[in-house]
Amino acid sequence: MANHKFIISQQRKNCIGCGSCAMYSPECWKINDQDGKADLVGGVQKGTVIVAEVGMEYLEENKKAADVCPMQIIKLNK
Ligand code: SF4
Numbered sequence: 001m002a003n004h005k006f007i008i009s010q011q012r013k014n015c016i017g018c019g020s021c022a023m024y025s026p027e028c029w030k031i032n033d034q035d036g037k038a039d040l041v042g043g044v045q046k047g048t049v050i051v052a053e054v055g056m057e058y059l060e061e062n063k064k065a066a067d068v069c070p071m072q073i074i075k076l077n078k
Contacts, residue, residue: 004056009049010040011073021065021074028058029065049075 008028017036021029032039043050054062059076066074 005053007077009051009075012050014073020068024065025061
């Protein structure tokens with residue numbers, strides 16, 4: 001199977017809305033106007049995390065987002 005997508009997960013309840021993920025990857029992350037936390041675009045709740053399948057073209061910028069997230073709540077799975 002072609003490896004053309006990867007999985008992002010976010011433990012959204014611990015997000016402090018710093019905006020770093022949205023700065024590095026504005027296509028995948030948007031700050032929510034209501035609660036000020038980051039929304040993972042296309043994300044669905046799975047247990048305690050939000051999960052989305054994302055195209056590989058967004059991998060590098062999301063590695064940066066995961067690195068800089070001060071809460072370390074962004075995880076990537078290929
Ligand atoms: S970098 Fe982390 S804490 Fe900051 S807005 Fe994104 S998910 Fe939330």
